Amino acid sequence: MNDLEQLAKHVIDGQKDPARAVARKLLDDDVAPQTVLSRALTPAMDRVGELYETQEYFLPEMMASAQAMQAAMALLRPLLTKSKTKRAATAVLGTVKGDLHDIGKNVVGMMLEGAGLQVIDLGPDVAPERFVEAVKEHDPDIVGMSALLSTTQPMMRTTIEVLKEAGVRDRVKVIIGGPPTNPAFAQEIGADGYAPDASRAVRKVRSLLNL
Numbered sequence: 308m309n310d311l312e313q314l315a316k317h318v319i320d321g322q323k324d325p326a327r328a329v330a331r332k333l334l335d336d337d338v339a340p341q342t343v344l345s346r347a348l349t350p351a352m353d354r355v356g357e358l359y360e361t362q363e364y365f366l367p368e369m370m371a372s373a374q375a376m377q378a379a380m381a382l383l384r385p386l387l388t389k390s391k392t393k394r395a396a397t398a399v400l401g402t403v404k405g406d407l408h409d410i411g412k413n414v415v416g417m418m419l420e421g422a423g424l425q426v427i428d429l430g431p432d433v434a435p436e437r438f439v440e441a442v443k444e445h446d447p448d449i450v451g452m453s454a455l456l457s458t459t460q461p462m463m464r465t466t467i468e469v470l471k472e473a474g475v476r477d478r479v480k481v482i483i484g485g486p487p488t489n490p491a492f493a494q495e496i497g498a499d500g501y502a503p504d505a506s507r508a509v510r511k512v513r514s515l516l517n518l
């Protein structure tokens with residue numbers, strides 16, 4: 308088993324300290340952080356999702372894997388967010404109300420920072436009114452929403468409606484992402500864009516802002 312496979316296994320097994328150690332070794336061996344993400348961490352979480360669906364894993368196992376993934380991500384963060392360029396624009400990011408999944412959103416945030424944006428991360432479980440406050444407070448160029456649950460996906464529509472009611476919708480470009488979402492849903496709820504993963508989120512933001 309190579310180190311990438313070993314890291315994926317530790318994440319699947321929910322072994323935080325071994326996961327951190329192998330991630331450290333991969334980075335010390337000059338493996339690109341994007342490779343660690345795309346070839347070990349993300350497929351590991353997909354596997355955890357499958358194990359949960361087949362009832363081989365339950366909530367505690369899923370949480371242990373999330374913690375192992377986060378321990379490894381903490382090492383990637385400084386490398387992914389390192390950007391020499393002046394902050395080109397500002398993005399406010401959050402996972403919508405009722406949804407506690409924040410790993411994917413955090414990856415998107417890191418990649419946007421790495422692309423030179425200032426990122427205001429509101430965290431998970433963000434109420435529509437909190438997005439409105441953040442737009443008023445930070446005057447961002449982008450509002451990014453993440454949702455992982457089919458039950459919280461409708462909250463993206465509600466958030467856009469609340470942004471409209473507050474009169475701030477047209478001040479920002481709104482992009483959405485997360486497994487239950489897709490381009491048709493983005494269009495239907497009046498978002499400006501959708502991205503299936505973090506690197507395409509960066510591309511979408513760049514094209515929306517002409518950066």
Ligand code: B1M
Binds near residue numbers: 502
């Ligand atoms: Co949850 N969970 N979970 N979970 N969990 C899923 C999402 C699920 C698909 C598992 C399954 O059944 N296969 C399922 C949802 C089913 C559905 O609704 N369709 C599910 C469920 C059911 C639940 C609970 C309801 C379980 C329960 O309590 N019975 C519960 C809900 C809690 C809540 O939110 N209210 C729950 C809880 C949890 C944990 C807390 C244990 C943990 C989250 C910890 C955390 O995030 N801090 C967790 C985890 C880890 C998962 C899985 C296994 C992994 C998610 C993940 O981190 N993926 C997940 C199964 C899966 O997704 N395969 C599952 C890795 C991450 C890098 O990918 O988030 O997709 P992802 O992000 C990607 C892209 O989607 C995209 O870019 C990212 C990076 O490339 N993207 C964007 C994401 N946001 C974007 C925003 C953008 C653009 C792109 O623009 C702004």
